[in-house]
Amino acid sequence: MNAPVKIETTLKDWETDQEVRWCPGCGDYAILKAVQRTLPQIGADPANTVFISGIGCSSRFPYYIESYGFHTIHGRAPAVATGAKLANPDLDVWLVTGDGDGLSIGGNHMMHVLRRNVDMQIMLFNNEIYGLTKGQASPTSREGTRSPSSPLGSVDHPANPCAFALGSGARFVARGFDVSKKLPDVLVAAHAHKGAAFIEIFQNCIVYNKDVFDDFAAPKGAEERQLWLENGEPMLFGSEKTGGVKGLALDAAGPGLKVVTVEDDDWQAAGVVVHDVTNRIIAHMLAELPFGPFPMPLGVLYDDPRPTFEAAVAEERRRASEGKVASLAKLLAKGQTWTVDGTAADPI
């Protein structure tokens, strides 16, 4: 693969002439802007960038980005993207999916694109509901979610997207939310990661699941309820204003981590863990931390690249072809053959 050439663009260059058709106030607008802000920042080339999506509100995304776009079928975007990336590893592929598209009908493909580690950014817009089909409970809906398909409240247990991604073998797992100012930073980190980069983006469906993320995403109290992870930095949240600085320390007795209070900025004394994005075990703990007793871990939970699938496939093909001449005539005549002389009639 050639080193990607950085191209100078502005946010405007990434806007299409298509009328955006999400409901007014939908979190998707904010995500669209964050992506359009990120693309110039990373020097992306519109001609080389491909957005591939499945079906659902989120999956309309490609129509609104001035690059190549493929709006595929429900759940199958990871498979289409895998084929495109294998065919042309130089493409910069972004996958856009949702909780229903990516974890329900397309859960299997999601697992395998992560396991294989195909180089692409996978943005899973998690609004915990089926929006486009008018509000049914989704695989990430919280227990008891009332919806047209679960009028008495859903009774099935939700999936945890980041835990699913880690369990599938993802080498990059991050979280952000639609209106967060830090979302572009998360996207930049995802893009910098070579391999499948999974980003769960909490997204407010203001029509069918309004403000379900307010308990941590609302500006008020955010400091105390959001833990923004930074590689090499202690896991601190809260401030004097919110009743003191706190941090996460190891705890063999509990879920692996516990909240500790930091006195006089001495986080070392409190035993606060320094975030190491290559620590897979800690990443699992962070993904599983129950919100409420703990803040919501956001930012890059895990980032530890390993060789990509498309590179391995290309390398395998190179090795298999080494020293071989691709002669079709020779191939057709390969194996045990015999020659017929004379001038008999054509065979039937």
Place this chain on the structure above:
Amino acid sequence: MASQAAEARPDASGQNISQDSAPDAVTVRFAGDSGDGMQLTGGQFTLSTALAGNDLATFPDFPAEIRAPQGTLFGVSAFQINFGSRRINTAGDAPDVLVAMNPAALKVNLDALKPGGLIIADTGEFTKRNLDKAKYDSNPLEDGSLAKWDLLAFDISELTVEAVKPFGLGRKDALRSKNMWTLGLALWMFDRPREPIHQWLKEKFRSKPDIAEANIAALDAGHAYGETAELAGPLKQVHVPPVESAPGLYKTVTGAESISLGLVAGAQLAELPMFFGGYPITPASAILHHLSRLKEFGVTTFQAEDEIAAICAAIGASYAGQLGVTSSSGPGIALKTEAMGLAIMTELPLVIVNSQRGGPSTGLPTKTEQSDLYQAVYGRNGDAPMPVIAARSPSDAFECAIEACRIAVQYMTPVMLLTDGYIANAAEPWKVPDPAEFEPFPATFLQEKNAGEELLPYARDENGKRPWIKPGTPGLMHRIGGIEKAQGTGHIDYSPANHQAMTDARAEKISGVTVPDQEVALGSTSGKLAVVGWGSTFGPIHQAVGRARRAGMDVSHIHVRHIWPLPANLGDLLRSYDNVLVPEMNTGQFKTVLRDQYLVDARPLTKTSGQPFSITELEAAIGKYSDGIDGNEGGEVPVNDTQLPSPEAMNP
């Protein structure tokens, strides 16, 4: 196609090899336990037969279970080969020779054997235990129940153990060479050289020279046994002279091989790298296996997580500018259906190979059927037209694969190539073509805007084809998807007039695909009866029509390759016959298409037993058109237990 020449050639049949030492065709069936290596024996016998210059056709028939319990009726694996000094189109109806390696193999296959045919049985396996497993009350080798056949029973097991003694193998390992001993005997019987098999064994067991030598010893012992046994019993050496063939280089191919080669050739003619997405399924996996060894031809093979991902990845690759190919069998094709719609909607090239098997659902994984024709032609949501091509034999599948690639690229459309379990597994001689004789159809990609300042991804050329635009091309950024698109721009557009126009455009594009005019495979272009076939029924239909014509009947054989769109002249051609009979291994699917398209009174002749038509079944059906009984035409072929391992025996 040299149909006249074929007709002029003698087509004797039904001769008994014990009555005639130089028959022009012989059918041999090797049957044993699935662990006995019968497919291997058959495969190597096929090779030596091909090298001896005979024409041939084979029919491997094996159980769905990988290791069915030993000695049981449903664990029987058989390999039939028909070879001769004349053109061979089928694997033969009734065998002249049955090699039965155990009681179960004898029981399952006996009814198929020609009266007067030869049974070669291994007495070493006719133990009480094995007789019980095969549900024999008494030993058929001894109780006289085999009187209407010639019987040659001797202890192959013991003779094999004896032959490989110098190699110090345990009894169990020694017995593994039984199939080679049997092969040696068969080679002697039909006067075949042993040298190629020696070579093959040495190659196969390169890392274990001992095993190679033991197998060679067993093979030679079987051969030597023939010479001695000839003096005493019913065993006679038979010489089948080579068939007359066009000069050239030949080899044997199975359908799976020739399809793989055809796809590689097709991609090269289109000047495209090929991307093959597959998922393991019987009997289609062989194509994935073949292609994964051809990476130097720009082939990428991808074993996906499921059938849907396999086709979707192929679509993704086509989108990115390669020739996407996927392959499966009935149930897997069903899973791919929605994605086919996406390829139709986005108008991307794609080849879908369907190796049909008995259905519905899991059905008969290892048995053959032609019951996916509706699925291929009609089986998608929405008005979703797609070209369909059907291969008629292993060697024909090569050209069909190229044709599928051509249409896919020239019309930006998915194309389905229909084959079946029979074609995929059967082998026949193939005249190796010269690639220089193929006409290339290079794919072209749009490099700059195609409407002045504007890009129109859904502008159409005179064939109704849209441009192929690779992501990565500067200045041509655009969006496509499965949602209805506006003519020209490809933007989302649900408006009534647009959907009407796009539906029409998609339909016109496919109905306008150029396919060659339909030719008559045998007979004349009008007359009393046309027997219209498609796919792997070619062989038996051709033979049956040939025989009926020689018997003075006015009957012709038409074999359709292009199932959709149909050849432009087909309607008129069919109307020029008084009667149209459509034999199919399904309940009458192509018949329905022909009736619908042409309003002709096509009559079905159907068979769904998981086995190919026999020539005699077709002859009988053709005969009804001259028996003077009105309304007696067409119908269903009754299940014929004598032609094949009986269903009862297979599923006790």
